[in-house]
Amino acid sequence: MSEARPARPGLYYPKLPATWWLRRPGYVRFMLREVTCVFVAIFLVELLVIVYKIGQGPQVYADMVAKLQSPGWIVFHVVALAFALYHTITWFQATGVIQVVRVGDRQVPPPLVVAGNYVAWVVVSLFILYWLLVRS
């Protein structure tokens, strides 16, 4: 257990400028996909703050919602929503390739797996809206 791990073989890194991903549209799309995680994370921290403020009472929560009405926050949320949707689209696309679904001996065609994900996503999203806005 305690013997030293062998040193990692030297990893080779091609020398690239930090802007290598601007060279081709495909690289840009790759970087945009990776960056979606930043918007998701910022929003989730914000959501945690919202939940915290709900616990602090009606006035604190109302102040928070009022703050989110500012143009800056609205623009941020429009952009964040676009990135979040880009994550959803690219994630489902990848799922179709990675996740092999079999029925009996047959593999379900990847486009059908992707379509199934979209259907599930729409159902889940509508259910959350229904739960929050309509129920009780």
Added chain:
Amino acid sequence: MSPGKTIEPLWWSLFSVGGVVAAFLVPVHIFLHGLALPLGWVNVSHARMLALVSHPLVKVYLFVLIALPLYHWAHRFRFILEDLGLHGFRAPIAVLCYGSAIVGTVATLWVLIRI
């Protein structure tokens, strides 16, 4: 740990679980909390919000929604930084990214338990 074994697979699985959660749940919540509620398209009273977030099952839901995608972020952000050329700082970058996700998890638990 035997030679060559790492906890890398753990981060990878948290990355994909968090990615699934983010793909399915985050857009509707950005729409709701970021646009629909502040812009007054819909209205949910504070009392209803408080009743919701106080419910144990909703707390579990919020924990899954907030904490798991933080690991998704940590994993991707780590590789963004490496892809931008910060190879010399692999270890500190990893510690900082996964560490932030762990701090976020603890903060999420703290907020949810206290409500």
